[in-house]
Amino acid sequence: MSQIRKPPTMADIARVTGVSPMTVSRAFKTDSLISKETRDAILKAAEDLGYVFDATASNLRSQKTDFVAVTIPSINNANFADTVGGLSETLSARNMQILLGYTNYDMQEEERLIEQLLRRKPEAIVVTGGKHTARARKLLENAPIPVIETWDVPAEPIGHFVGFSNAGVVREMVDHLVRSDYSRIAFIGGDVGRDTRGSDRRQGFLEAMRQHGLDTSRLIAAGPPPISMREGANAMARLLEQFPDTEAVICVSDLSAFGALTECQRRGLRVPEDISIGGFGDYEIGSICVPTLTTIDAHARDIGRKTGSLLLDILDGKQNVGDVLIEPQLIVRESTR
Amino acid sequence: MSQIRKPPTMADIARVTGVSPMTVSRAFKTDSLISKETRDAILKAAEDLGYVFDATASNLRSQKTDFVAVTIPSINNANFADTVGGLSETLSARNMQILLGYTNYDMQEEERLIEQLLRRKPEAIVVTGGKHTARARKLLENAPIPVIETWDVPAEPIGHFVGFSNAGVVREMVDHLVRSDYSRIAFIGGDVGRDTRGSDRRQGFLEAMRQHGLDTSRLIAAGPPPISMREGANAMARLLEQFPDTEAVICVSDLSAFGALTECQRRGLRVPEDISIGGFGDYEIGSICVPTLTTIDAHARDIGRKTGSLLLDILDGKQNVGDVLIEPQLIVRESTR
DNA sequence: TAGTTGGATGGTATCGATAACAAAGGCGTT
DNA sequence: AACGCCTTTGTTATCGATACCATCCAACTA
Secondary structure, three states: OOOOOOOOOHHHHHHHHHOHHHHHHHOOOOOOEEEEEHHHHHHHHHHOOOOOOOOHHHHHHOOOOEEEEEEEEEOOOOHHHHHHHHHHHHHHOOOOOOOOOOOOOOHHHHHHHHHHHHHOOOOEEEOOOOOOOOOHHHHHHOOOEEEEEOOOOOOOOOOEEOOOOOHHHHHHHHHHHHHOOOOOOOEOOOOOOOHHHHHHHHHHOOOOOOOOOOOOOOOEEEOOOOOOOHHHHHHHHHHHHHHOOEEEEEOOHHHHHHHHHHHHHHHHOOOOOOOOOEOOOOOOOHHHHHOOOOOEEOOHHHHHHHHHHHHHHHHHHOOOOOOOOOEEEEEOOOOOO | OOOOOOOOHHHHHHHHOOOHHHHHHHHHHOOOOOHHHHHHHHHHHHHHOOOOHHHHHHHHHHHOOOOOEEEEOOOOOOOHHHHHHHHHHHOOOOOOOEEEEEEOOOOOHHHHHHHHHHHOOOOEEEEEEEOOOOHHHHHHHHOOEEEEEEOOOOOOOOOOOOOOOHHHHHHHHHHHHHHHHOOOOOEEEOOOOOHHHHOOOOHHHHHHHHOOOOOOOOOOEOOOOOOOOHHHHHHHHHHHOOOOOOOEEEOOOHHHHHHHHHHHOOOOOOOOOOOOEEOOOOOOOHHHOOOOEEEEEOOOOHHHHHHHHHHHHHHHHOOOOOOOEOOOOOOOOOOOO
16 A cells, blocks of 8 residues: 655654754754753654654765774774774764775775765775875875874874884894794795785884894795785795795784694694794684784774774864874794794 | 865866866766766866765765665674675675674664664665564665665565575584484584574574484583684583583584684594584684584675675666575585594 | 757756754743 | 843755756758
8 A cells, every 4th residue: 555655854754743844853963952842742753754864964964974984905804893893982982983995905996995985075084004096195185084094104194193013013023033042034924015014014024034134035925915824824835845944934914824823733843843933913813723823912903992082082173182103012822932 | 375175066166167067967977978078177177176076965966875784793704794795896886885884793783773874875775684673673674775684584574685594504514413423412602692693503403403303402602692712612611511422513603613623622632533513604714724624604705796686686676586595505524524 | 951869068956954043932130 | 020041943045966857059861
């Protein structure tokens, strides 16, 4: 029986309730001044009519969307997921919604994505990483909203940033291994040039090794990022063939580190007795696998939370809001001696 | 020097270019009829002015958002991430954007989320699971857009569904184990009542065991979903204490299965010689850990892709679009004999 | 040559909510 | 009683793009 009819609008509710559309509008804002009886009557009528608030109209008129645009390299990465989780947690207090996009570790794709996202008129934009195409950078600079770069310390920040030095964390790992008397240390990472954070970590490895006067030739490029467990295992196989005397390996993430670990297990190599392994990211797997993995905790969720409160401060017009330097933490476990 | 000025609109471009706003609008649609010269001039002027298309205005007037709303239990789950990836892949061909929300495995939260998402006027909504609060169900039924339920076979579908029987997959796993002469089989899952898919899997376990006339008391509730690796390990520890003679364990996911596996390794139990382990979801870890995990591949990415093409068919007004029954596949690996 | 077709462009009204301003009524104060 | 103040509600115009319809002109047909 029911006809195809247009969904009800605030005007319909106003008619039914006998008030003006403006009053209906007020009934849906929590803070606005309206008598309790009127509001109740309006909300009841809305429920009866099956009214659904139209955010598109509200967005246009009020020039507010309550969107925060976020780009991350991949949806399927516990670290970035944690960051988004922390951000979401903080923003939901303000009823803001995250508009999420995936760059697939590709700066061209990031550029497209940023353009797409800005069209939706977000209140702010959060991007992962501090390197972008020239056009993406221009888009962000010209955007009339706060811009926050995360998971990096940008050479030239566009707006604010919440991050850490990716080269620095690997330097720290190298220093730790050297202190533990390792010298034939290898690095398993992604292909250079795609994942900028991965490249930075590789760079940090090279710098630290040179500083210690150690051989920097033990470098395995495991393919385009993200490096999977499987790719980590394959890379470990190649490493062991090319450099059988390697004492320790630093992997670009815990996932590739775990893959590398399993490759050792299949070959009957003992970790850490025969070879040591370090990862990055403090993924759950590193804390539970046998042996557990030495890693670096980048405080992914904290990055999200701090980005969120930084954002809220900026949107509230607070002065003197600064950048946030995250301090990743080395966690020594069983995979290194 | 630069003043705080309002971002340019199509009217500004029209003024600069000497055409009507309507023509400017046409220049931004790929299919519309407009001469090449005019379009080029408009796009150039837009670039010069730093114009950013305003989707909120477009959405309101055209009553189209190119949004597809999607709810998943958690962002940090490779299975759901794959489904979203497959969906995204399919929809991006139509330039549609996914509006993602997380229910945190909570039907109340799902209800709130659905209401939030519908306000954004998506073209369609995809929800994970076939069970919802009464109000959420009503919201979905009344929504003037296609509704697709995934990862389940709903008792009463709201619109269409793309999924499989969660009870069925575990029955299959039990049958396989029984065929391999196991009889003291346990199940490690989440608390009942929160995660409906997890509960369904538990139910499938009970049914299958009864059918085979086997003892159904070996049930470990590992806490509220999602069950982490750590919780899987803890559950395994409890299982071994309560039922030391258990021959095989089915875990609600590969992650908990891996956790259980590590617990066995820590206790010096051999898998599968002393105890066998089965998981669910065909996560990467199951294919690379030592020993590799017997699991069930639910074709997560395929669910996303098929949801996407089903959606496009519906939006194109195709008749006779049917539901999609996914056939999960048992993958026997080293963790069962 | 007149008539027709179709590509390109313009004019106007509109999507639905709400910002900005106005006003009505109740209450207390002097 | 007169005044001001606060609470509650109403009126009007508007956010920016575009659906819809009208118009113009070149090219082509009969």
